Amino acid sequence: MSGASVTGPSRRLKWAAGILVVGYALITLMPLLWIMATGFKTSPDSIAYPPKVIFAPSLEGYVNLFTTQTRQTADYLAANPPQTWYEKIVHDRGMVITGTSRFGERFMNSVIIGFGSTFLSVVLGTLAAYAFSRYRIPLKDDLMFFILSTRMMPPVAVAIPIFLMFRNLGLSDTHAGMILLYTAVNLSLAVWLLKGFIDEIPREYEEAALIDGYTRFQAFTKVVLPQAATGIASTAIFCLIFAWNEYAFAVLLTSGTAQTAPPFIPTIIGVGGRDWPAVAAGATIFLVPVVVFTVLLRKHLLRGITFGAVRK
Amino acid sequence: MAEVTLHEVSKRYGATVALDRVSLTIADGAFVVLLGPTGAGKTTTLRLISGLEAPDGGDILIGGRSVLRDTPAQRDVAMVFQQYSLYPHMSVRDNLAFPLRSPVLRTPEDEIARKVREVAEVLRIEGKLDNKATALSGGEMQRVSIGRALVRDPQLFLMDEPLSSLDAKLRADLRVELKRIHATLGATLLYVTHDQIEAMTMATEIGVLDQGRLVQFGTPREVYESPVSLYVAARLGLPRINTLPAGLFAGAPAGAKTIGLRPEHIRQGEGRPAQVLRIEPLGDQTRLHLRLDGHDIVTLTDVHTDLEPGDSIAIEPRNALYFDATGARIV
Numbered sequence: 001m002s003g004a005s006v007t008g009p010s011r012r013l014k015w016a017a018g019i020l021v022v023g024y025a026l027i028t029l030m031p032l033l034w035i036m037a038t039g040f041k042t043s044p045d046s047i048a049y050p051p052k053v054i055f056a057p058s059l060e061g062y063v064n065l066f067t068t069q070t071r072q073t074a075d076y077l078a079a080n081p082p083q084t085w086y087e088k089i090v091h092d093r094g095m096v097i098t099g100t101s102r103f104g105e106r107f108m109n110s111v112i113i114g115f116g117s118t119f120l121s122v123v124l125g126t127l128a129a130y131a132f133s134r135y136r137i138p139l140k141d142d143l144m145f146f147i148l149s150t151r152m153m154p155p156v157a158v159a160i161p162i163f164l165m166f167r168n169l170g171l172s173d174t175h176a177g178m179i180l181l182y183t184a185v186n187l188s189l190a191v192w193l194l195k196g197f198i199d200e201i202p203r204e205y206e207e208a209a210l211i212d213g214y215t216r217f218q219a220f221t222k223v224v225l226p227q228a229a230t231g232i233a234s235t236a237i238f239c240l241i242f243a244w245n246e247y248a249f250a251v252l253l254t255s256g257t258a259q260t261a262p263p264f265i266p267t268i269i270g271v272g273g274r275d276w277p278a279v280a281a282g283a284t285i286f287l288v289p290v291v292v293f294t295v296l297l298r299k300h301l302l303r304g305i306t307f308g309a310v311r312k
Numbered sequence: 313m314a315e316v317t318l319h320e321v322s323k324r325y326g327a328t329v330a331l332d333r334v335s336l337t338i339a340d341g342a343f344v345v346l347l348g349p350t351g352a353g354k355t356t357t358l359r360l361i362s363g364l365e366a367p368d369g370g371d372i373l374i375g376g377r378s379v380l381r382d383t384p385a386q387r388d389v390a391m392v393f394q395q396y397s398l399y400p401h402m403s404v405r406d407n408l409a410f411p412l413r414s415p416v417l418r419t420p421e422d423e424i425a426r427k428v429r430e431v432a433e434v435l436r437i438e439g440k441l442d443n444k445a446t447a448l449s450g451g452e453m454q455r456v457s458i459g460r461a462l463v464r465d466p467q468l469f470l471m472d473e474p475l476s477s478l479d480a481k482l483r484a485d486l487r488v489e490l491k492r493i494h495a496t497l498g499a500t501l502l503y504v505t506h507d508q509i510e511a512m513t514m515a516t517e518i519g520v521l522d523q524g525r526l527v528q529f530g531t532p533r534e535v536y537e538s539p540v541s542l543y544v545a546a547r548l549g550l551p552r553i554n555t556l557p558a559g560l561f562a563g564a565p566a567g568a569k570t571i572g573l574r575p576e577h578i579r580q581g582e583g584r585p586a587q588v589l590r591i592e593p594l595g596d597q598t599r600l601h602l603r604l605d606g607h608d609i610v611t612l613t614d615v616h617t618d619l620e621p622g623d624s625i626a627i628e629p630r631n632a633l634y635f636d637a638t639g640a641r642i643v
Contacts, residue, residue, distance in 0.1 A: 204393050207364050210384040211391045212460070213414025226401040 032287075038280035046276040060089050061277025065103050065268065065285075069095040103282060106264040110244060111289060112175055113260055117182035118239040122232055124183070125190025126198075130220060132191065133198040134206075144195070147188045155185050156248045166253055175258045178250070182243040189242075190235050197231025198224065233300030237293065244290050261286050314375030314467040314500065315340045316361065321370035323356055323524075330356040332524040333370065338468070338517075343494050343501045345511040347547050348521035354504040357521075358470045361502065363387050374467055385416050390461035391470040395477055397457030398445035404456050405441040408432065411464045431459040434493065451482040458486075462493065471503045475510065487513055508548050512536070520544045542639040545572050551599055551610040553633075560584075560605060561629050565643050572633035575612040583628025588619050602627065 009017070038046050040057040063086045071094055080096065082088040090097050132140060162181065163172075171177030201224060209219035225232075251263040265282040268275055316338040323331040331353045338344045346354045359365045361372055363384035371378050379387050390411070398407050408428045412419040419427070432438045435455040440448060448456065454474055461469055471490075475483045491514050494501055505511055511518050512532045519529045520543075528540045532548075539545035545553050558568035561584065584604060591613075592599040598617055602609040602625065609627070613619065634642045 204395070204397070205399060207362075207384075208391070208393060208397065208399075208460075209410070210364065211362050211389065212411035212464075213385040213416035215383070215385065215415070218415070223399055 035280045036284050038276055039284045041277050041280075043275060043277055046280070047274075058089070058277075059086070060093075061275070061279075061281035063089050064275050064278035065281045066101055067097045068099045068101050070098050072096050102259075103261075103264065103268075106259050106261045107285065109175065109254075109258055110260040110262070110286070113178045113182065113258065114240055114244040114289070116175070116179040117186060117243045118236050120179065120183040121186040121190045121239045122194075122236050125187055125194050125235060126225075126228065126232060128187075128191045129194035129198050130224065132195050134203065144192070147191050150185075150188045159248065159252055162249070163252055171253075173254045173256055173258050178254060178258050178260070181249060181253070182239075182246060186239040186242055190239060193235045193238065194228065194231050197228050197235075201227045230300045233297040237297055240293055241290055315373075316468055316500065316502070317371075317373040317376075318357070318361070319371040319373070321357075321360060321367045321372060323353075323360060323365065323367050329524045331360070331367070334521075334524070334526045335370075336519060336526055336529060338500060338502055341498050341500055343491075343503065343514055343516045344519060345515035345517070346502065346504045346519045346521055347506065347508065347511045349506055351523070352521035353524040354506075354521055355472055356524075358391065358472050358502065358504055361387075361468070362389050362391050362470055385414065388416075388466050389468045389470055390464050390466040392454075392457050392461050392472065392474040394473045397460075397474075398448075398453055400444075400446045402445055403441070404432075404437065404443050404445055404448065407445050407456055408441075408459050408463055411460060417464070427463045431462050434462065435459045435489070451478050451486075454478060455486070458490070462497075467500070469499055469501045469503075471501065473505050473507075474503075476505070476507065483510075490514060508550070512548065518548075520547055538641075539572075539633065540641050542570060542572060542635045542641075545633060545635075545641075549574050551575060551612070554578075554609045554611070555635075556604075556607050556609070558634060560607065561632075563629075565634055567636050568634040568642055569637040570635040570639070571629060572635060573609065573611075573629055574633075575610075577629055577632045578609070578611045578627050579630045580611075580613065580625055580627055583626050585624045585626050588621055588623040588625060590621060591617065591619060600625075 037055075039061045040059070041052070041055050042058045042060050045052050045055045045058075046061075067086070067090070069090055074094075077091060077094065077096070082091040087097060131137065132144060137143065166172045166177055166181075169177075171180065205223045205227070206216075206219040209223045210216065214222065245262065246260075247262045250260045254260065254263065261282070265279060265286065268278050268282060318334055318336040320333045320335055321331055322329070322333055334353070334357065336344075346357060348354050356365070360367050361374075363379065363382060363386075366380070372380060374387060374389070398404075399410065402410065405428055408431060409424045411417065412424045412427060428441070429438070432441055435458065437452060437455055437459065440452060440456075445453065445456065454477070458471075458474060461471075475486055478486065487510060490501075490503075493499065494514070503510070503514065515532050517529060518532050518535045520527050520535065522543050528535055528544045530538075535544060536548045539548070542555060546555070554573040556571050556573065558564035558571045561571065564571060586602040586604040586609065588600065589603050589608070590601040592601070593615070596615070598613050598615050600611050600613040600617070600619065602611065604627070611627075619625065636642050
């Protein structure tokens, strides 16, 4: 075949691989696309049968997501015409806006708890991984195994003891409590991932820095950290994805102040009928931070996932 | 620059003895080369002096003062590693400036710029200053890492086989360069290698290490001409010294077990007949592989020799070295 290199895959193979990848991506992304589309449907469209692929887009779901509403009489509606585009959407369905919903608040809780625990996990994980990688620690292998063993059962298996502990310590339904919990769960993953990355950084760099006049800690911050950036970034993404999506503990341990978005979004279903567009809108917005974070760090993530597969 | 003294320094790693009561004085301005095979304790010596490791016993003095309690930063030594010598996330310029920016030195930026430029000129890497360290060739990398030692003006330079990963041509160039730097700066250098050419060409003194012990210390000429043992004799000289049973030739002193013959110890034309096996013309010299009573001997001959394999040539020792059963030198 012309144009095919001797060593590389043939053009036909590349096409086949491309079709396979695109096909697979379409299949896995389908539910996601459907949710995002549902967010822009009207309530009747969202439950229409057969399902509507082509529909008139509406922001009804998003307005419902962020507001609380009540039904009003035709007289009242006629006497109080809508002032804004979102009031009009609600008005057309015989409703009026009575206030903002709790979604924004819950979303911010998710941001604070998700990013807070990710930050803590990565900071503590990096320090611990560095110590495990560089220092002679008694029972090092046993300790590493112990750290990993905390991940050997589903975290929810310890839900009851944690629930009791949180109640006694006054950590239930607090941001600090949730950050601590997610950090504790993520830390084992962070230590293991980061130890692998730091092991790969030759000690000679730090030794050179020590001789060049720096202290151990300065050698760590100026020489080790920049080279571990890839590992730190990919670890941060894994930690954030876990903390962001965690549902079971969030249901169990939060109800108001510190409730995150995952347990909140399903509650929308119960408010004023089954409002699928609002649920879908919530899910879509919920996706945004993780996607943005991952896109920002994607180069590091790619290297992180394939790390160790290629000999440098 | 300062005098450096090791006094009865020992170091073990578990059951392995890396250094066994090594005493050594590196005079101010000396270029001392430590020679020995892998595992002889060369690198350990450097790591102990630099402070990366602590000795199990003995004392290390720099400029007459014990430095055992000092951190590597406080000892004011510079070290060139065999590899991994450059910080990969920095430019060449930042690599060179790194020691000057340390909390120990805190050099003003204009002086850093001046020194970096100077060193870059000496090592001919001016054009590469803004490259990333990883974008350099092996030779350039090693020159930068030597440069990182040079910018500092430390008490002592430690070099751990800095040229071993380079090709022959570059190695020869940098050998000359190092020798010149030593001469112009009057620097004190402790240099580790297993390459005898580096040792012979650059050293003011050579220390030979054998399994953690310093077996001989002297000028290259002394170590070459009067080795204390067979082990030391085998470390220097190309082609390598021939070791043969002492009884092969008449005239061996009492107690001699082995005779050591360097090419210049073999007189051709008289003595016992040896068979010519191979002739290796190397351009500037021609090596002659001989066999005598089942023993292989390598020596040198006239560059334009007309000897051929199968010929016979008479040889006898002249001022040879004799060693006893333990390998110690007798005569």
